[in-house]
Amino acid sequence: MKVVVACLCALLSLTWATSCPRVFNLGGNDIGNHQTTKAGPHSSVEELETNDKLGELLLAIDKVFGTSVCYWVDSGTLLGVYRHADIVRHDHDVDLGIAEVDYENAWTLLQTLDSSMYSVENWDLKGEKRHLRVYSVKSKTNLFADIYSYTVSEDSVAHPWSMSGSFDDFFPLRQMKFSRVLTQTRAKNGVCDTDKLVWVPNRASRLLEQTYGQDYMTPAKVFDWSTMSYVSRNGDMPNHPLVSLVMPTHQREQFIAKSLELAYRQDYPLLELVIVDDSPVSLLERGFGPLFDSYRAKGLSITYEHLPVMVSLGLKRNRAVQLAQGEIIVHWDDDDFFRPHRVSSQVASLINGEAEITTFDHRYYFSLKEMQFYLLQRMENWGPHLGTLAYMKRLWAPLELNLVTGISFPNNSVAEDFYFTEKAIRAGARIKVLDSDGSHVYVRHYNTWNFELRKDSKSYAIEEIDVPSFMPMCDMHFYNSLDVETLKRSSTPINHFANEDIDWDCEDLKAKSQPSSQYSFQYANYFRGSYLGIYSSAYMSGQYIRNSAQYVGSYSSSYSSSGQYRRAAAKYRSQYRKPSSVVKSKLRECVGGNKQVNFANDECEQTVAAPAVPASLGQPDVATPVVMEW
Numbered sequence: 001m002k003v004v005v006a007c008l009c010a011l012l013s014l015t016w017a018t019s020c021p022r023v024f025n026l027g028g029n030d031i032g033n034h035q036t037t038k039a040g041p042h043s044s045v046e047e048l049e050t051n052d053k054l055g056e057l058l059l060a061i062d063k064v065f066g067t068s069v070c071y072w073v074d075s076g077t078l079l080g081v082y083r084h085a086d087i088v089r090h091d092h093d094v095d096l097g098i099a100e101v102d103y104e105n106a107w108t109l110l111q112t113l114d115s116s117m118y119s120v121e122n123w124d125l126k127g128e129k130r131h132l133r134v135y136s137v138k139s140k141t142n143l144f145a146d147i148y149s150y151t152v153s154e155d156s157v158a159h160p161w162s163m164s165g166s167f168d169d170f171f172p173l174r175q176m177k178f179s180r181v182l183t184q185t186r187a188k189n190g191v192c193d194t195d196k197l198v199w200v201p202n203r204a205s206r207l208l209e210q211t212y213g214q215d216y217m218t219p220a221k222v223f224d225w226s227t228m229s230y231v232s233r234n235g236d237m238p239n240h241p242l243v244s245l246v247m248p249t250h251q252r253e254q255f256i257a258k259s260l261e262l263a264y265r266q267d268y269p270l271l272e273l274v275i276v277d278d279s280p281v282s283l284l285e286r287g288f289g290p291l292f293d294s295y296r297a298k299g300l301s302i303t304y305e306h307l308p309v310m311v312s313l314g315l316k317r318n319r320a321v322q323l324a325q326g327e328i329i330v331h332w333d334d335d336d337f338f339r340p341h342r343v344s345s346q347v348a349s350l351i352n353g354e355a356e357i358t359t360f361d362h363r364y365y366f367s368l369k370e371m372q373f374y375l376l377q378r379m380e381n382w383g384p385h386l387g388t389l390a391y392m393k394r395l396w397a398p399l400e401l402n403l404v405t406g407i408s409f410p411n412n413s414v415a416e417d418f419y420f421t422e423k424a425i426r427a428g429a430r431i432k433v434l435d436s437d438g439s440h441v442y443v444r445h446y447n448t449w450n451f452e453l454r455k456d457s458k459s460y461a462i463e464e465i466d467v468p469s470f471m472p473m474c475d476m477h478f479y480n481s482l483d484v485e486t487l488k489r490s491s492t493p494i495n496h497f498a499n500e501d502i503d504w505d506c507e508d509l510k511a512k513s514q515p516s517s518q519y520s521f522q523y524a525n526y527f528r529g530s531y532l533g534i535y536s537s538a539y540m541s542g543q544y545i546r547n548s549a550q551y552v553g554s555y556s557s558s559y560s561s562s563g564q565y566r567r568a569a570a571k572y573r574s575q576y577r578k579p580s581s582v583v584k585s586k587l588r589e590c591v592g593g594n595k596q597v598n599f600a601n602d603e604c605e606q607t608v609a610a611p612a613v614p615a616s617l618g619q620p621d622v623a624t625p626v627v628m629e630w
Contacts, residue, residue, distance in 0.1 A: 020070030020099070021172035022199065036177075038269040038299075039084035040219070040238070041344035043228045045437045048267075048341050049470075051087045053136050053143050055180045057118070058087075058094050061134060061145060062198055064113055069106045071098045072173050072199045074148060075162055075211065082204050083217060085179040090221065090230045094145035097162065103129040103149045110134055110147075130159070163207050170201045181265055181340075185474045190481070191261050192474035225351045240270045243347055244326030244393070248316035249334045250493060251279045254486070256288060258478050259334045264300050268343040272301035273332065276320045282306035312495040314409035314416035321396050330390040331417070337366070337441035339470060345439055346390040355432040356395055357424060360388040361511075362460065363436035364468065367453065368445040368484045373468060374453060377461045383509040384433045386417040388440050395424050415498040422506045431508050438470045443479070446488045 042048040058077070065071050073081050075095040080088040087094075098106050103124075110120045110132060117138060123131035132147040150159045150170075157171075158164040179194040186193050201207055208216045221230035222238045245263055249256070263273050277283055283304065292302050303323055307316070321329055328347050332338075349355045362385045365374040378384075395407060407423045409416045425431055444453065455462055467476060 036083060036085045038267065039086045039089050040269055041223050041267050042089060042341045043230065045341065047089060050092065050143060052182055054087045054091065054094050055182050057134065057136050057145050059196060060113060064109050069098055069102045069109060071096050072201050078200060078204060079208060079212065079216065081176055081178055081198060081200060082208060085177045092143055096145060096147045097150050098147055099152045100129055100149045106147060107132060163211050165207050169203045169207055172202055173199045174202060176200045181472050183472050185472050187474040187477040190478065191257060192472060225348050228348060239351060241328060242270050242272065242326040243268055243328045243330055243343055244324030245271060245273045245330050245332035246317065246320035246324055247273060247275045247332040247334050248313055248320055249275060249277050252334045253286060254482055255335045256283060257291060260291065260295055262338050263332065264295055264298065265340050266343045267340045272303065272325060274303045274320045274323050276305050276316045278307040278310045278316060310494055312411050313413040313493050314411050317409040317416065322398060324393065327393055328390060329393050331387060333387050335443050337443060337475065339439050342439040345434065349432045350390060350392055356429040357389065357391040357421060357431040358434055359384045359386055360434050360436040360440045361385060364438055364441040365453065366441050366443050368443060368479060368482060373465045375463045375465050378511050382459050383418055385442060386421055389417055389421065395429055410499040412495045412497060412499045413493040414496055415502060419499045419502050422503055425506055425508050438468055445484050
């Protein structure tokens, strides 16, 4: 074969590419059994987007070359693909090799690239045909691909500025996976297609050892959390404590595969996923076992537990944290979208000791019902997006221990995360609220937190936007394929109301840089006025608020001995910012006169007949919670 190839290289009338030695599979030599590892955290969203641009550049060149140019990934790019099936984090270019005989053909084909995306330069300054360069036009930094033209002979393949070796070191070329999910990545069998292949030299490990030394598989730099950058190793080992992603779920089968995929795509290198499911039928019985096993085989640890009865969201969170092995807990909602750097960006402040809790602010929303993205900015009276909590596990303690220094989630399914956060802050925990750069997209459908986005809200400013540039095509394909109406069945869990002990005025949870506004019915009344969970389908309507007041007015005196009167007073006191004495006095005055209280003006108003108590409810009291023994 060597003689044949040498002859072909000598005969300019023949095209090298038609006889370029390649093997169109993943097997062979040191590549067949090769295992890759995660490349590590992106130091910033800019580095994430830089790596994305480089990946797109690599695949654009691969596509335009096709089978017409015999190319392979080279030098630092080969190192990234061989180690991680990805780009080395701190790289700013792509390195490729071609045979010298293909130089003119490569130059011609590269000029067919989309000129709005890429520009091509011929660096053939001395007629040596050694170097082509392709720039990514739209990148904020100077990103490019260097294409080195090698001299190929019967005995050697060489380039004065890059790798060199024997003919057998380079040929036949083989294929390796390049698994980075990019914006143009398409869907395959319902998930993002990560089976993209690029060409590598035959004996890649030998060439890498010759170029980078025997420890080429050990990165020369480690991630420094204090500077959020890669620094020289100097004998230091990476500091990556185990992070546990905790995911309570209930009848959300449509989201499970995507949620696992997004967890696996995280750039944080040491993760486990803990799933606590109280659906009527377990995910294992529904056939998800092989999917779990496939991710375990790829290095994602998964713990799954199915509960025999339906419980509140708070109890599921407690169980998930109890099962978690990590030092750090990250809430992983099964239906939301997370970019690859979500976990790394949140745990940085925890690892550095700057805070014990981090969370994202509200920013990107996506309505499945409308297939519409929104950009949201909260006002002072909204808390941050506590569905994205990350915290040190030591803050949490099981309910039965009742420790002063340990806090559990309450037996509720609304604002249980607010309760936990507020109590932790009161106990001395520090919180850092992060600006969401798309790390988290809140997906709206028939959610547990059931409210409608309104453009006239006094709690937030909202703006319709196009699909964000960071959203991969394959993920949008997934959301487009969902049957949204079937999600209704998972929207109302047990104890669908907030704990009455929440202090909603926690300063650390208020927006710091936005103007105050009138207190929000969209937020506060949903949490504070959802009296006994009645009329849940109309939580956000004014009629519900009026009905709730009538219900309290008509029944509170009858059930004061059971504590119902006190709870009603507490809810009104919290809702309207009134002193306890004023609330109780007005309730007695108005209820005694068969009227309801208008706390907006502290007047008693005539009431219509109170709504009937639903027969299924019996007495107007909170249902007995389900108690689980673990």
